[in-house]
Amino acid sequence: MIDFNDKKQVAKAIQYTNVNPNLTREGLLKHLDVCMKYDFQAAMIAPCYVSLAKDVLKGTGIQVASTLNFPQANDTLDMKLAALKEMIKTGVDQFDFPPNPGLLIGGEEKAYFEEMKQIVEVAHASGVIVKSMLEFGFLNEEQKKKAAQLACEAGIDWVKQSSGWGVGGCAATVEDVKILKENISLPCRVKVSGKVNSLEKMKMMFEAGAELVGTSSGPEIIEGLIGDPNAY
DSSP: OOOTTOHHHHHTTEEEEEOOTTOOHHHHHHHHHHHHHHTOSEEEEOGGGHHHHHHHHTTSOOEEEEESSTTTOOSOHHHHHHHHHHHHHTTOOEEEEOOOHHHHHTTOHHHHHHHHHHHHHHHHHTTOEEEEEOOGGGOOHHHHHHHHHHHHHTTOSEEESOOSOTTTOOOOOHHHHHHHHHTOOTTOEEEEESSOOBHHHHHHHHHHTOOEEEESOHHHHHHTOBOOTTOO
């Protein structure tokens, strides 16, 4: 558990996020400036800006994180792997992706697992960290447990209850974090996203078992404020 009285430790557990489709180059540069000001663990940005972010953040120790097949999740596995290989060429350090929830819901657990396993193999071959957004908003409790178990078995580095976006997106809850934590084992760990917009909320999630947070309210968390309740 980090020391929540130490702003530097808190910042290093935050991936400051802006993956909005309307983000401009100017907006991206401002986002990266904020990342450098607070020394966040990573800048979580859209794939189209990974190369630029790598250049801007070079030498800062701040990682560049991005997304794969987000938010729909239902591209073919070959499409996902092709996109992943292109993203790896841009120098991405880590990425979050949603495994296809329809496979799990429909009882195609083998295909659900295989998708994650192949994505992990390609990413890990290049030293890239993989985080799965399990989109709990689509799943019942047993499916949530199974999703976490299969992700861990597939070699996923970090499991996350949701992207926090769209129909399957959902706000982070202590209960969902506990489900993740109870159904994985090291080296798999828990990241949390979805309306974690204050230091108090972040602390609650970490007490439940999370170790990393993705949020657009990074500065507000550090400053002891409350972020936009409608934001990611």
